Amino acid sequence: MALNGSTHHNQDLLDAQLELWQSTFGYIKSMALKSALDLRIADAIDHYGCGSATVPQIVDRITLPSSKIPHLRRLMRVLAATGVFTAQHPLAGGSGGGDDDDEPMYTLTPVSRLLVGSRNLAPITSMLLHPALVSPFLELGSWFQEKEAPESCQLFKHAHGQTVWEQTDRDAAFDAAVNDGMVSDSHFIMGVAIDECAGAFQGIRSLVDVGGGFGAAAQAIAKAFPGVKCSVLDLDHVIAKAPCDTDVQYIAGDMFESIPPADAMFFKP
Numbered sequence: 317m318a319l320n321g322s323t324h325h326n327q328d329l330l331d332a333q334l335e336l337w338q339s340t341f342g343y344i345k346s347m348a349l350k351s352a353l354d355l356r357i358a359d360a361i362d363h364y365g366c367g368s369a370t371v372p373q374i375v376d377r378i379t380l381p382s383s384k385i386p387h388l389r390r391l392m393r394v395l396a397a398t399g400v401f402t403a404q405h406p407l408a409g410g411s412g413g414g415d416d417d418d419e420p421m422y423t424l425t426p427v428s429r430l431l432v433g434s435r436n437l438a439p440i441t442s443m444l445l446h447p448a449l450v451s452p453f454l455e456l457g458s459w460f461q462e463k464e465a466p467e468s469c470q471l472f473k474h475a476h477g478q479t480v481w482e483q484t485d486r487d488a489a490f491d492a493a494v495n496d497g498m499v500s501d502s503h504f505i506m507g508v509a510i511d512e513c514a515g516a517f518q519g520i521r522s523l524v525d526v527g528g529g530f531g532a533a534a535q536a537i538a539k540a541f542p543g544v545k546c547s548v549l550d551l552d553h554v555i556a557k558a559p560c561d562t563d564v565q566y567i568a569g570d571m572f573e574s575i576p577p578a579d580a581m582f583f584k585p
Contacts, residue, residue, distance in 0.1 A: 348394045350445040353438055355380070357392075358431040361401070361424055368404075370419035392422055400428050435503050443497030448483065448490055451475060485553050495529055495554070502532035502584065510540045517541050522578040524549055526571045530557070531564045533584060538563045549576060 352358060360377035361369045369377075371389055380388060396403035403420045424432070431438045443449070452459075452475035459474045473479050484491040510517075517523075517537065521544065525534040528548035538546040547565040548558070555568040567576055575581065 344394065345398045346445060346450075348391055348398065349400060349441070351391055352395055352400060352428075353431065353442050353445070357395075357401075358424060358428045358438075361422060361428075362432040367429075368421050368423040370421055372419060374422070392420075396420075396422065399425060401425060430504075435500075435507065437500055437504055439493075439500035440497040440504075443493050446490065446493055448472075448476065448487075449480075481551065485551075491553075495557070498529045499532045502529075502536070505584070506533050506536035510536060514540070517544060517580075520544050520579045523547070523580045523582055524567075524576050524578040525582045525584075526575060527583065529554055530559060531562060531566065533582065534564045535562050537582070547576060547578065 355378050357374060357378065360374045361367060363369075363377050364373060371385065371392060374392075375385060375388065392401065393403070395401050401422045402425055403422055405420045406418055430436060431441065449472070452471045455475045456471065459471050462474070470479060472483075476483060478486070480494075484494050517540070520541075523534070523537060523544050523546050525531065525537075525546065525548045527550055528534050529550055531546075531548040534546040534548050537544060545565075546563070547567055548555075549567045549569050549571060550558075551570065552568045555566045558566045569576075
């Protein structure tokens, strides 16, 4: 009986350790996905019409030193294990017709198909995995411990000494990543919103998209409902880079100070 009790106790310890390691190494999933985005692996696979490719075929489409190919194979196994791609392994004793016969075939999944095509989510995913947005979480413990004024009580500002929007104003590359991400997210979600919630826009003659960036959402609404006069309110440095060839009016301002009058206000958090 004592032996059985000890065995169960040890198994509980091992199960707890497994859960601890899963939490500890959970970030590897996100970093593997970021690597796939940086290397444009989904695009490389999508290049082959069937949406499937071996590692050598992927290497043909991306810039990669030959010394890194074994590491790419490990990365692909992680991405397959996490559902970004699927892996179909060759049958034992394959045809022997070429070097690729022993290579797993990696195929796009519904998840990775969101990273390719004309209305993909690669930019918003890359934005969310940007070092500037990820690194503040390493400071979460110290953020909880510090006494800060309410206006400074932001994790991003705690880590970087400025808000997200202040950094976009000063860092052109980060600003571009944020804007590209917001546009891709708007293109994707507005297609669904207009299809599913068209009735919400009926009877509206004017609409202001608050914090609408480059106006992707407002442009989608204006195109779907030509009778709605759409405008976008955002900060000066955003509006300064907004496109000029749209049916949307762009207004520079701060939503915390005033919002232009309209029949409806559109706000996408």
